[in-house]
Amino acid sequence: MRRRLELLSPARDLACGIAAIDHGADAVYIGPPSFGARAAAGNSVEDIASLCSYAHQFDAKVYVTVNTIIYDDELPELRQLLHQLAEAGADAVLFQDMAVPLIVKEEHLPLQLHASTQTDNRTAEKVEWLSSLGASRVVLARELSKEEIADIHRRVPNTELEVFVHGALCVSYSGLCYASQHCFHRSANRGECAQLCRMKYDLVDADGRTLQHDRYLLSLKDLNQSQHLEELIEAGATSFKIEGRLKDITYVKNTTAAYSQLLDRFISRHPEEYERASLGHCRYTFTPDLRKTFNRGYTTYFLNGRQPDIYSPDTPKAIGEFVGTVKDLRPQGSELRVAGTAAFANGDGLCFIDDNRQLQGFRVNRAEGNRLVVAGKLPSSVRKGMSLYRNNDQQMERVLAAKSSERKIPVTMTLEVSSDGYRLIVDDGRHQMTGSIICEHQQAQKPQHDNIVRELSKLGNTPYECAEVRLPEGFDGFIPASRLSELRRNSLATSPNDQATNPPNDQTTKPPIPQTTIQLNVANALSRQFYESLGINTVPAFELQEPHGENVLMQCRHCLRFALGHCVKHGGTPPVWHEPLFLTLANGRRFRLHFDCKKCVMKVLSV
Numbered sequence: 001m002r003r004r005l006e007l008l009s010p011a012r013d014l015a016c017g018i019a020a021i022d023h024g025a026d027a028v029y030i031g032p033p034s035f036g037a038r039a040a041a042g043n044s045v046e047d048i049a050s051l052c053s054y055a056h057q058f059d060a061k062v063y064v065t066v067n068t069i070i071y072d073d074e075l076p077e078l079r080q081l082l083h084q085l086a087e088a089g090a091d092a093v094l095f096q097d098m099a100v101p102l103i104v105k106e107e108h109l110p111l112q113l114h115a116s117t118q119t120d121n122r123t124a125e126k127v128e129w130l131s132s133l134g135a136s137r138v139v140l141a142r143e144l145s146k147e148e149i150a151d152i153h154r155r156v157p158n159t160e161l162e163v164f165v166h167g168a169l170c171v172s173y174s175g176l177c178y179a180s181q182h183c184f185h186r187s188a189n190r191g192e193c194a195q196l197c198r199m200k201y202d203l204v205d206a207d208g209r210t211l212q213h214d215r216y217l218l219s220l221k222d223l224n225q226s227q228h229l230e231e232l233i234e235a236g237a238t239s240f241k242i243e244g245r246l247k248d249i250t251y252v253k254n255t256t257a258a259y260s261q262l263l264d265r266f267i268s269r270h271p272e273e274y275e276r277a278s279l280g281h282c283r284y285t286f287t288p289d290l291r292k293t294f295n296r297g298y299t300t301y302f303l304n305g306r307q308p309d310i311y312s313p314d315t316p317k318a319i320g321e322f323v324g325t326v327k328d329l330r331p332q333g334s335e336l337r338v339a340g341t342a343a344f345a346n347g348d349g350l351c352f353i354d355d356n357r358q359l360q361g362f363r364v365n366r367a368e369g370n371r372l373v374v375a376g377k378l379p380s381s382v383r384k385g386m387s388l389y390r391n392n393d394q395q396m397e398r399v400l401a402a403k404s405s406e407r408k409i410p411v412t413m414t415l416e417v418s419s420d421g422y423r424l425i426v427d428d429g430r431h432q433m434t435g436s437i438i439c440e441h442q443q444a445q446k447p448q449h450d451n452i453v454r455e456l457s458k459l460g461n462t463p464y465e466c467a468e469v470r471l472p473e474g475f476d477g478f479i480p481a482s483r484l485s486e487l488r489r490n491s492l493a494t495s496p497n498d499q500a501t502n503p504p505n506d507q508t509t510k511p512p513i514p515q516t517t518i519q520l521n522v523a524n525a526l527s528r529q530f531y532e533s534l535g536i537n538t539v540p541a542f543e544l545q546e547p548h549g550e551n552v553l554m555q556c557r558h559c560l561r562f563a564l565g566h567c568v569k570h571g572g573t574p575p576v577w578h579e580p581l582f583l584t585l586a587n588g589r590r591f592r593l594h595f596d597c598k599k600c601v602m603k604v605l606s607v
Contacts, residue, residue: 009025010029025260029094066078066082074524183196216311223301225240354382413468420438
């Protein structure tokens with residue numbers, strides 16, 4: 001049996017979800033009206049139902065992100081929502097709070113359970129334990145290397161592993177970031193992250209010396225594993241997730257198409273071993289290009305272990321694609337020429353890092369080859385030889401604003417003669433749909449093959465396209481065009497006959513609960529009682545506590561010691577400062593850094 005590979009794309013709303021399916025996604029994840037880890041990207045149950053209907057035509061799935069922590073007074077609403085999502089046709093829900101799987105199992109809801117990355121999934125022990133609770137899939141921490149993923153797959157081979165392959169990165173292990181709650185009473189575990197990792201900091205040592213000034217020291221580049229899908233597949237990953245439930249539709253179209261093509265190319269080299277999880281192929285009106293989509297610069301993060309240059313200290317904003325260097329500037333200050341091979345268009349947005357390491361930008365008013373004219377004057381900090389980046393590509397935006405892909409499922413149509421008429425079998429390679437008509441058998445006066453093929457192939461606005469029509473050998477019957485149309489419609493109106501749903505994964509033998517952090521985020525009685533039944537004592541979630549003393553606000557694999565070249569463990573020079581180090585915001589708020597070198601983790605603590 002071939003292993004199915006899934007491209008999982010984000011949906012901010014219904015339109016983005018449909019665009020993701022049209023551009024090659026095998027599954028889409030979308031936020032519900034509440035309890036999603038992106039509170040600003042909630043959708044009505046009605047829209048989710050519409051997306052399910054559209055996606056299921058292609059055997060594509062819809063996963064709903066019910067992955068915040070839940071308060072006691074919200075449990076009735078949660079229960080109602082899970083029932084509504086089941087009725088809407090959702091295939092799975094992603095969860096962080098233990099109340100979700102408990103309700104799904106208690107109410108016997110036909111929903112698969114996927115453990116969100118918010119449950120901090122870094123070890124085989126954690127994955128095995130979550131699987132024992134009913135999770136058919138676990139979304140792994142973004143920070144894992146391919147060797148760590150392979151080890152988890154080897155030790156827990158029957159649980160699907162989902163990995164992030166593209167998009168924004170959180171600096172803290174997911175589910176373990178309390179900085180936003182501490183500073184602004186906006187909980188990242190409640191979908192309200194204030195993104196302190198994208199703010200400017202000073203780095204100050206114990207002597208009060210400023211080591212770094214006004215730098216985005218916690219802001220990571222964006223993930224891009226487009227050149228490493230094969231390694232992730234070989235490591236045992238099943239689903240490849242694009243981040244972006246707050247991104248626009250052009251981002252969804254471009255990234256989905258790019259990764260879909262890459263998966264197809266891989267499968268074409270291994271057709272006996274792998275297949276796509278959904279059906280259909282796409283025809284695009286554009287050439288996907290990940291450089292032209294929102295990005296802060298790209299990194300493979302920890303795929304191959306700890307790497308330098310994973311963060312973007314100059315800016316948290318989109319830089320885009322490198323397009324050349326400033327060749328010269330015209331005296332009037334409104335024109336420049338670019339050295340490079342990029343083509344420009346009127347309205348392009350260009351940017352650069354100035355001498356003070358600040359991001360500056362301007363918009364092209366008129367492009368004449370490599371000569372660019374701006375409206376007004378160029379920023380005074382533009383210098384000859386500076387690198388230029390395009391963070392808004394007008395030509396690409398125009399193409400993606402229109403219909404830019406069509407997805408069709410090739411089918412074989414087989415006509416059969418029945419005792420009282422005709423039967424038509426439509427086969428997409430995975431399912432069969434069968435329709436029939438009662439019709440008198442008439443002998444044709446002239447050959448009918450071409451006419452029958454033409455009429456049966458008229459699949460119009462359906463998701464299908466005809467690859468082949470098969471007639472009985474020596475068939476010489478006459479079937480009126482109207483009856484052929486009726487036969488075709490009857491066949492397509494039936495449901496595929498072998499769409500199976502997998503039962504929830506619920507192991508009889510429960511492995512021991514791992515000594516990890518999932519029980520830190522307990523915010524309701526249902527979850528608390530669950531842990532107590534396992535003999536685990538819990539403390540109230542950070543969001544329910546009164547702040548006191550030092551608290552660990554972030555736990556990060558990103559390490560400033562390493563980033564600044566002073567991690568002796570990894571070959572750096574000894575530090576030139578006295579610790580502890582502090583991160584300081586412009587308003588004076590400070591955070592202490594603790595370097596846990598044994599675990600290779602940097603912790604950010606409240607002061």
